[in-house]
Amino acid sequence: MAITRRTMLGGSALLGLMGTGAARAAFDPSPFFSGRAEDHGFTYNRSNVAALDPVWQRQLVEHEHHESPGTVIVDTQNHFLYVTFENNTALRYGVGVGLEGFKWFGRATVARKAIWPGWTPPPEMLKRRPDLPHHMAGGPDNPLGPRALYLYRDGTDLGYRLHGTLEPWTIGTDASSGCVRMLPEDVIDLYGRAPVGTAVLVLKHIR
Amino acid sequence: MRGPVVSRACAVALLAAGLAGCGQFGGSSAPSVNGDTPIATVLDAPKGSPSDFDVNVGRRVFFAANSAELGDTDRATLDKQAAWLKHYTPYRMVVEGYADEPGSAAANLELGKRRAGAVVAYLVHRGVAASRLRAVSYGDTRPVRRCADASCWSQNRRAVTVLDAVAS
Numbered sequence: 001m002a003i004t005r006r007t008m009l010g011g012s013a014l015l016g017l018m019g020t021g022a023a024r025a026a027f028d029p030s031p032f033f034s035g036r037a038e039d040h041g042f043t044y045n046r047s048n049v050a051a052l053d054p055v056w057q058r059q060l061v062e063h064e065h066h067e068s069p070g071t072v073i074v075d076t077q078n079h080f081l082y083v084t085f086e087n088n089t090a091l092r093y094g095v096g097v098g099l100e101g102f103k104w105f106g107r108a109t110v111a112r113k114a115i116w117p118g119w120t121p122p123p124e125m126l127k128r129r130p131d132l133p134h135h136m137a138g139g140p141d142n143p144l145g146p147r148a149l150y151l152y153r154d155g156t157d158l159g160y161r162l163h164g165t166l167e168p169w170t171i172g173t174d175a176s177s178g179c180v181r182m183l184p185e186d187v188i189d190l191y192g193r194a195p196v197g198t199a200v201l202v203l204k205h206i207r
Numbered sequence: 208m209r210g211p212v213v214s215r216a217c218a219v220a221l222l223a224a225g226l227a228g229c230g231q232f233g234g235s236s237a238p239s240v241n242g243d244t245p246i247a248t249v250l251d252a253p254k255g256s257p258s259d260f261d262v263n264v265g266r267r268v269f270f271a272a273n274s275a276e277l278g279d280t281d282r283a284t285l286d287k288q289a290a291w292l293k294h295y296t297p298y299r300m301v302v303e304g305y306a307d308e309p310g311s312a313a314a315n316l317e318l319g320k321r322r323a324g325a326v327v328a329y330l331v332h333r334g335v336a337a338s339r340l341r342a343v344s345y346g347d348t349r350p351v352r353r354c355a356d357a358s359c360w361s362q363n364r365r366a367v368t369v370l371d372a373v374a375s
Contacts, residue, residue, distance in 0.1 A: 049249060054237040059248035060262050068352045070267070070362045078241045091262065092243060109359065192284045195269035197361030199352065 032168040039188065040115050044140045047168045047183045056094025056172045058186055063090040067201060072110070072194055074162070074180055076101050077205040079172045081162070081180065083193050091193070093186045096170040098178030102205060104160050110198040111152035113191060117144045117163065141166075143177070146184050147191040151200055160202070163187060234258070255295040257370050264291050268326060270364040273308050275321035277329055285326065288368055289333035296339075298370045302326045304344045307363030312346055319344030326366045 034048035049057050056079070065084050067073060073082040073090075076097045082090040116138030126132055136142055145164015152158060165171070165181035175181060182190065234253075235245035247258035260266070265288075268281035277285070292300065304323030306315040323342035331337045350363045 054245075054248060054250075055240050057237065057248045057250060058262060059235065059237055060246040060252070060258050061243035062246065063243045068362070070351055075241070080241060085261070089246065090243075189265070192280050193265055193267065195280075195361045195364075197359055199359065199362070 029167070029169065037184075039146055039184075042116055042140050042146070044146060044184055045166075047185055049183070049185070052094065052168065052171060058091065058093050058183075058189065060085075061090055061092045062088055063092065064088050065090060068199065070194070070198060072162075072190075072198055072200045074101075074200065074202040076105075076180070076202065081182065081190070083190065093182055093190065094171045096165055096167075096173050096175045096178070096181035098175045098181060100160070100179040101181075102174075104158055105202040105204045106153070108151040108153045108158055108160065108200045108202065110149045110194055110196055110200060111155075111157075112150040113194075113196060114138070114148045114150070115191075116142070116146055117148040118142065119144060145182075145187060147187040149187075149191065149194060151202075162190065255297075260291060260370055264288055266367050266369065267365050269361060270322055270366070272360075272364065273310075273318070275318065275325045277325055282329065285329050286333060289330050289335050292330065292335045292339070293333075297373050299339045299341070299373055300330075300335075301369045301371055302330075302340060302342050303367045303369060304342065305346070305349060305363060305365050305367070306344075307347050307350050307360045312348075316344050316346035319346045322364075322366045326368065330368075 031051050032048055033045040035046045036043050037046040063082060063084070065073065065082070065088060067084045069084055069086050071084045073084060074095075075082070079095050079097060081093045081095045084090045118138040119136045119142060120134070126134065138144070143166055145166060148161050148163040150157065151160040151162070160179055162180045162182065163178065164184045164187040165175075165178065167175070168183055170181060171183060235247050236251050237245040237248050239245060247253070247256070247262055249262050252259040252262045265284050268277065268284050270276070270281075271278070292298065302323045304319035304321070304326075306318035306322065308315055308318060310318075320342065323344055327337070327340045327342045330340060350360075352359055352362050354360070
C-alpha cells in the first residue's frame, strides 16, 4: 500500500509526541527553556535562545541569493531557513528537519497559515491505527507548536509545512518527526513576515 | 545545492588578517557558516540599532488585495514597531506604501498612499509622535515579485517602515 505524504506527516507528528517521555528519560530539557510566554490564549515554554549554538539563533546575515526580497529559502541540508532581504542580506533561522522535510524540494507557495494548528489524522491512517485520536487540538502540547505555514504548488497541498517544535534542542539536527521545525518564537516571527502567497524555495539536498 | 561559498568580503578579510571567522566584520559574534557573514543575532544585535529593528521587530506589513485595512498579523508587527520606536527616539521614519493591483498607475499610487497612511495612523495611535513619521507611496512602481498569477502578488501589497536617523 502506498504511504501518502499526509499519512507520513501525521504518523511522525504523533510519534514525536509519544516518544519524548521514554526516549529522553535521562535528558534534562530545563536549560533550553526560560519562563513562559502568552500567545493567543495559550501559554507556552519560552525558549532559552542563549542555550543554543549561536549559529542556530535567528540572525541578520549577508547571504548571496538570487531571489525576490521576502522569498523563504529552506536549506534542509544545513538546517537553515532564510527570509531574503534586499542587497544580499537575509534573516536566517536555525531549523530542525524531520523525516518529512527531506521528502521534497523545489518551488512552492505559502498557501495557508494557522495559529496554534490542530492535527487531524487522515481516514486511511485511522483505519490502520484506530488508537489514534480523531483530532488533536492545537495548543502547547501539540507537537506543531504555535504556528504552521502550509506549502502548496499549483494549488496542490504538498504536505510540506513549516511549523514549531516543543524541543528546542533539536534545532540544527535531523529529527525523527515533523517537517521543518522551528523555535516557537521563530515560527511566530516567520508567520508575521511571510504573508499567504509568499514564494518558497526548498533547496535540493543530498540524502 | 549551495557549496561552502565564502562571501567575497569575508574571503578578502580572511586573506588580509588570517582570521578564523568573519563575524566581527559584520558586527556579530556568531561564527560564519554556510557562506553567510553574520551581521547581528537576536541576542547580540546592539539595542536600538537598525539591525535590532530588522532581527527583533521587522519592517514590513502586508495587505489583502485592494485593501488598506490592517489585519491582526499586521497589528502584531506594528505593536512591536511602536514599542521599539517609542524606546529608541533618535529615528525618524518613512513609511513606504506599495500596491500591485490590476488598476491604473494612479489608482495604485492612491492605494499605496492609503496603506502607508494606515500604518502611520496606527503607530501614532500606539503613541509614536506623528512628527517623526512620514508616509510616501510608490504605487506599483517597485514590485518585489513580477508574475502573471495574481495569487503571488501578496508580497507586493506592502508597507515598509524605514528608519532614518534624525538630522539634528
